[in-house]
Amino acid sequence: MMQKNGYMRYFTKQSCYPNQAEAMDKIHAALLEQKVVLFEGACGTGKTLSALAPALHVGRKLNKIVIIVTNVHQQMVQFINEAREINRDNSIKTIVFKGKTAMCPEKLDYEECKLKGENTYDLLEFEREVASKEKELKDAFEKYKKTKDPSLYALRNELEKELEEARNKSRGPRNNSCQKLYEVLRFEGSEFSSWLFSDVRSPEDVMEYAADRDMCGYELLKKELKNAELLICNFHHVLNPDIFMTLLKWLEKDSEDVILIFDEAHNVEASARSHSSITLAELSIEKALSEVGEVPEADNSSGFGGAGTGAGGFGGGNGIPLDEDYANRIHAKRLFSCLLQAVKDTYDSKLKFGERNRLGKHWQDIQISDPYERFDVLKARFLREVKKEGFADEESVLTRLRDIGEFGGRLEEIYAENYKKGLLAVPKRSQIRYVADFLSSYLVLSDRQNYYPILNVRKDWKSDRVYGRIELFTCIPKNVTQPLLDSIFSGVLMSATLRPFEMVRATLGISREVEEITYGTTFPQERRLSLAVSVPPLFAKNRDMPETLDSIKEALLAAVSASPGNVVIYFQSYAEALRYSKLLEPELSVPIFLDEVGVSAQQVRQDFFRAGERGEKTVLITYLWGTLSEGVDFRDNRGRTVIVVGVGYPALNDRIKAVESAYDTVFGCGEGWEFAVQVPTIRKVRQAMGRVVRSPRDFGVRILLDARYQGSLQKKLGKFTVFKYFPPEESREFLDVAPAEVGPVLDDFFSNIKTSDAEKKESGSSTPGSFVPGSLAEKL
Ligand code: SF4
The missing domain is CATH 1.20.5 (Single alpha-helices involved in coiled-coils or other helix-helix interfaces)
Structure with missing residues (x-):
């Protein structure tokens, strides 16, 4: 069957993982039928190759390009390795594409x-x-x-x-x-193409090749895109509609010529949201005003903004010709000044005593609209101000803004010409156009449920000045994902934590036919242990109680003590991680690595890995919503025990509440919490749990430290239980224990694995040892 379909020629491994052949068969059929495949596969199900092999086969057969995207750097490295193996026997023309800014040797924007x-x-x-x-x-x-x-x-x-x-x-x-582009454009031969497609080249390989020839690697790649059969790139290349359109142009393809594979697809929703949120900084408004320049006021400004006040629509007693651009300038000056004033007045009135002094260099949110009701005070303030300036209503403001935006567009053409002639040292965007376009969108969208307006503020300590920024945050990502997934030929969304599928379909707006595929882990169950520990639920009100702190500390210390190697602990937030690192430090005799906010986690991760690989035991303290809970491979000695403390809901800030409320509106009352908070949180927890036990021979323990994870307490905890949100085949493995039992159960588990592995080694068996439940575990 597999041979007949022909996609096995792209399958580079000696043999399939369990379920892999079936998965490939299903994906192959679904891609041919132009479906979207929702594919949840646990670690060790070979997801990437299961999707790539059939996709490449269908792509070649029907002349479609396969695009595989990820938002995790490690995964991109893995794709390159997989593609290299495939290329060895199949010569698949592959391009690994990065953003222009990342590849520009001149570091230009x-x-x-x-x-x-x-x-x-x-x-x-x-x-x-x-x-x-x-x-x-x-x-x-x-x-x-x-x-x-x-x-x-x-x-x-x-x-x-x-x-x-x-x-x-x-x-x-x-x-x-650009001299480097000049060299690319003058270069006619096929030398680069032959070099590029003779293997799978990373962006760094291409940059090195180009640097040796004083060329631009990005432009060299761009020229070859039309020949590619497989493209490896980032989420933003497909989730930003403008970038995707440009990419298609370079590929010389239409959207229906694309087979799109999303890796870590549980992140598509949040990524699409951030790709469609827009901002306007106070500084941009000031720049737009200075671009408007000095504009003398007309003597008679009555009727501003009303119908018929276009070119020459008001008297010019000062002798200035009232041409169209004069009208645009003066309208821009008045509208932008009102906006600037509204922004300043809003944060001045919102910042309470002392808050101003506590602002830092990072943007902080100030609420300007209720996340549930959507009444925007900044917009209301702006409209009050413009009324005083003679603009009749919102409609007339929008009409003016459209004209101002066009005027800004004309200015941009002049700037571009001047830059090309060498009259401008740097290229210039028209801030007038930018502000006018933003303001138009903001006025139309800010009170709609799909969007949520926020005022961000920060302080520049040198000038002691507070700056504001308006952000129009997108709550519903399907504005971006639906058109994309509707238009491609077919696609695969894969992840180890994608379920519930109906939620993926709803949030991403997938209306076409879908193939749903799920495979749980096939690693020997005896080599992993999942504990749900009955520490009191970590509700905000319990978190600081001495008995809660003691109970968590007891379980953590016991787990670290019983673990034969590295331990990773995920807290709900950095604040909690910091608090417990201080609490644990005096009592632990092993080194602690703290994943600090604002500091690159890469070094911490490497040091932690190395310690484990040397056979040492250390503790990594991090937080669930940081960068170390996904896409990091704590295999073998890099991590023996992973602990998730609490359920780890994200901080319920206004943004999340706005998303929750938007989902309530779109999917029905009460659904918002499930869609916006509950399910993403459990996906995070499952991702964190999946960091250890990465192969059939690997072994480790996953500990969930909160009574809400316990199956035995489901009834008692009622709506607070989270047990039911795990796929049944996963929650079935949870062993409910008390904090005092953590140490003995882990001791039993690890010593049994050790004994069993030693026996197997002695007998020369290649099958890894397994956990024979000890007396305590059996009693439980
Ligand atoms: S063409 Fe290439 S080298 Fe030149 S500015 Fe653009 S990215 Fe940089």
């Missing part, structure tokens, strides 16, 4: 690169013109030498003038072009 790029294209055009004029001149001169025809002499003079003009024209672009 998008805008500057864009304009330098335009200049470089112009320069090549002018150079072609110069070359052709030079040839004409040479021909004319040769003819003149032979014939001495005076008309040819005149022609030669004329051509010399034209040549000089052409040379002059190329001077501006030359000074402001």
